[in-house]
Amino acid sequence: MNxxxxxxxxxxxxxxxxxxxxxxxxxLAAAPVRQRMPVRRVLTAAAAFLLIIGLGFxxxxxLTKDVTPTLPPENTGAVGGQVEGTxxxxxxxxxxxxxxxxxxxxxxxxxxxxxxxxxxxxSVVTEQNPVFSGETGTDIPTNVGNLWNxxxxxxxxxxxxxxxxxxxxxxxxxxxxxxxxxTHAYSTGLTRALEQYAGRDDVNYYVRIxxxxxxxPDGTGxxxxxxxxxxxxxxxxxxxxxxxETAALEEVSFVIEQTALWYVPQSTTFGAMVYxxxxxEHFPDLPDCGFFVSLYDELS
Amino acid sequence: xxxxxxxxxxxxxxxxxxxxxxxxxICLFRLQSAPDAEDAVQDTFLKLIEKRPVFRSxxxxxxxxxxxxxxxxxxxxxxxxxxPQAELSETLAALPEDPALRDLAEALLxxxxxxxxxxxxxxxxxxxxxxxxxxxxxSASAVKMRLQKGRDLLKDALTKGE
Numbered sequence: 007m008n009x010x011x012x013x014x015x016x017x018x019x020x021x022x023x024x025x026x027x028x029x030x031x032x033x034l035a036a037a038p039v040r041q042r043m044p045v046r047r048v049l050t051a052a053a054a055f056l057l058i059i060g061l062g063f064x065x066x067x068x069l070t071k072d073v074t075p076t077l078p079p080e081n082t083g084a085v086g087g088q089v090e091g092t093x094x095x096x097x098x099x100x101x102x103x104x105x106x107x108x109x110x111x112x113x114x115x116x117x118x119x120x121x122x123x124x125x126x127x128x129s130v131v132t133e134q135n136p137v138f139s140g141e142t143g144t145d146i147p148t149n150v151g152n153l154w155n156x157x158x159x160x161x162x163x164x165x166x167x168x169x170x171x172x173x174x175x176x177x178x179x180x181x182x183x184x185x186x187x188x189t190h191a192y193s194t195g196l197t198r199a200l201e202q203y204a205g206r207d208d209v210n211y212y213v214r215i216x217x218x219x220x221x222x223p224d225g226t227g228x229x230x231x232x233x234x235x236x237x238x239x240x241x242x243x244x245x246x247x248x249x250x251e252t253a254a255l256e257e258v259s260f261v262i263e264q265t266a267l268w269y270v271p272q273s274t275t276f277g278a279m280v281y282x283x284x285x286x287e288h289f290p291d292l293p294d295c296g297f298f299v300s301l302y303d304e305l306s
Numbered sequence: 307x308x309x310x311x312x313x314x315x316x317x318x319x320x321x322x323x324x325x326x327x328x329x330x331x332i333c334l335f336r337l338q339s340a341p342d343a344e345d346a347v348q349d350t351f352l353k354l355i356e357k358r359p360v361f362r363s364x365x366x367x368x369x370x371x372x373x374x375x376x377x378x379x380x381x382x383x384x385x386x387x388x389x390p391q392a393e394l395s396e397t398l399a400a401l402p403e404d405p406a407l408r409d410l411a412e413a414l415l416x417x418x419x420x421x422x423x424x425x426x427x428x429x430x431x432x433x434x435x436x437x438x439x440x441x442x443x444x445s446a447s448a449v450k451m452r453l454q455k456g457r458d459l460l461k462d463a464l465t466k467g468e
């Protein structure tokens with residue numbers, strides 16, 4: 007036996023041509039269905055478009071008013087002019103007012119879904135918690151529960167989040183996400199849990215995503231891999247897409263922040279606490295990494 | 307590497323023609339089951355079609371597919387605890403007909419999973435230890451050891467068979 011024999015033996019294993027053709031047919035049949043955009047996303051996109059148009063129009067109107075002085079009522083005889091008692095709008099107020107009055111129930115487009123470009127999201131994130139400074143490895147959590155490390159622990163205590171699903175590393179159960187190429191970007195456990203919230207707006211809940219390295223206890227390493235940052239981002243996108251499809255919510259807000267923890271409780275909004283893979287650059291000695299996604303809701 | 311203009315049929319044609327054999331080989335030796343391997347390959351392609359990731363190059367695309375295929379196989383291995391495995395005869399039918407190559411393939415198929423995968427990636431895909439390490443989430447030194455031990459086990463198996 008030599009290397010070439012092994013290679014020849016392996017390379018002689020091929021998928022039957024007939025099966026390839028059948029596979030092409032199956033893939034072609036599946037492709038359009040799987041690529042169809044969920045209705046909710048279409049509606050959200052439409053709402054975003056209308057809102058943008060509305061804001062643009064309001065802005066244009068405000069600017070126009072700014073350069074065209076309104077004559078006093080006594081000079082116009084109040085015919086075809088403004089309703090008595092109203093004052094000309096200031097440009098800023100008009101814009102702000104429009105944003106507030108046109109957006110109820112459709113706040114999604116006004117809020118950042120990904121906050122990579124600016125580290126100060128408008129209203130989704132209520133608190134930023136740079137938990138792990140990366141200075142030492144001593145505060146590495148041993149489980150996801152220990153990731154709670156917000157600025158004011160009392161705040162969390164007062165909320166009483168209930169953990170609904172939780173990943174178990176190495177088992178593929180619950181909401182554990184194997185980071186390898188993102189194929190486990192969601193799990194049935196998480197999906198089922200999300201389905202509980204379909205159409206509900208009477209409960210606060212959020213999803214948290216923890217990217218965390220863990221030691222592979224049995225040495226098999228089958229569920230764990232290192233994750234380059236670009237793939238990490240792609241995985242987050244995948245998760246987000248899945249939640250859009252599953253959760254039937256007005257909005258799914260994800261906050262992705264390098265090496266920082268965002269705590270995002272908000273009614274009818276998914277928040278996420280995300281550690282980017284680059285976080286682990288601070289801990290080069292840790293062998294593997296994994297994703298944990300946990301869904302929490304607020305106990306009433 | 308963008309493929310937005312390609313028709314779905316053309317894209318699928320290209321994907322299957324370019325990668326089906328490689329993925330099938332990896333999945334077959336990982337799963338030890340031809341029907342499961344076929345399903346895993348199809349699932350892998352479906353994930354690519356569904357997610358439409360953008361690749362920097364064909365190598366990047368292939369690496370992505372291989373990693374996804376390995377994950378799909380891992381899923382299927384977990385499912386094995388709940389579902390019966392396919393007939394071995396179907397799997398053996400997928401092996402080469404040439405007696406010498408067939409013996410080697412069978413011996414490879416009988417190795418523990420950890421060795422099968424690294425040997426397949428190394429010999430069939432030409433992956434370096436570093437690339438294999440990245441794909442399966444182990445250290446390069448661990449992969450090196452597995453390769454070495456895998457070769458030894460393979461030799462032993464073939465020697466015993468003679």
